[in-house]
Amino acid sequence: MIQIINTGVANIRSLQAAFDRLGQPWNLTEDPEQIASAHLAVLPGVGAFAAAVESIDRLGIRQIMVDRLKDPGTKTLCICLGMQLLGEASEEAPEAAGLGVVPRVITRFQDEVQVPQLGWNQVNPQSEGIFEAGEAYFANSYRLLEPPQGWGYAETDYGGKFVSSIWRGGTLACQFHPELSGQWGQTLLQNWIRWEQ
């Protein structure tokens, strides 16, 4: 059973539909115990950084998430804002504390490009990972600029290179939406479910 963490505002129908198509049972949860013990969990993300941080603290799962993300024995998929939450903070809401698993601050795209980035862009893995280069659907205004040490990562170019995915142990974080990225995204989700370190 995949536990999808309900941070409130996120529209997660597409994600649920993608797991249904893969024949993978899922459950939408706010229960700290379920989140702590799940083998597979997803931190989806649509919405605002501050609201998501508030939701994590309201559910009382901050430490549980940090522990999960450091435990190679469990698998956690963080999508879009879910990836940004791994950082220490975001320019979007400087006073809100991220999970801090990645010692970086999430920054806004430069003004030379249209913000939000809305559409399909190329994702190029720079390390051994679980997906091949391909095109993914993005909808974001903020991004991780530099890859953290000790993580595998993929790059994408939008007015300069940024980090579009990172992975370490059982954690895979994607700035793009695999559930909206056609066959390539569906394959990525399937690979994540099958992924054994």
Add this chain to the structure above:
Amino acid sequence: MLKSRIIPCLDVNDGRVVKGVKFQNLRDAGDPVELSIHYEQQGADELVILDVTATRQERIAMLETVENVRKRLGIPLTVGGGIGAIEDASRLLNAGADKVSINSAAVRNPELIDEMSARFGAQCTVVAIDAKMTDGIFQVLTRSGTNAEQLDAVQWAVEAQQRGAGEILLTSFDRDGTRSGYDLPMLSAVTKQCTLPVIASGGADSVAHMVEAFEHGAHAVLAASIFHDGNTTVEVVKKELAEQGIEVRKTGQVRCLE
């Protein structure tokens, strides 16, 4: 950088896809779920479903259509038509839409754009503008083109951006269903002033028309008749666009992990 997008559009009336000329004379063009899947397989980058019905009962049927399409669709889905209030948008998102497009209601109450953007995010808030050339300006039309507003489409697009829209769906009433090409002057006028991604709509009949639209600032092109009638496929269109130097998303086989 971002790929130029091809977006088939399904006008849906009471659970069936229809297509008219200048918003009139609707004729049947198939099942929305089957067509959606068909277009995704051909390489469509997104899908737009527009509810062209008027009655409340048919609106409920629309939610079911969105749910059924969502179950099988693995690309972004925008739904528009008849959205009067934020609750309508919320229901469509819960049914499985990724983005919601608002039109007449936003003209009546521009605050709706701010509300939607604040609640669901700019990435989810599409403002659809129908317009036609009248006395030297691109005049905004509402209620499926029946109501002429004292509003300039270019200014309206700029205002929509300031209020938090994430995307503009720009339809030329003059060109809709006529197969005479996109309204390039209108597209240029809007994309010069408004820096949001603009989806060009109305009038597509060929790859050449799409190339022109991209050259005039469109980020995406919407097309209906050209695909529904089976004269060409999304796959063929994307191949030809690529040959003409337009960067499109490649679709092909993806390898699974062993």
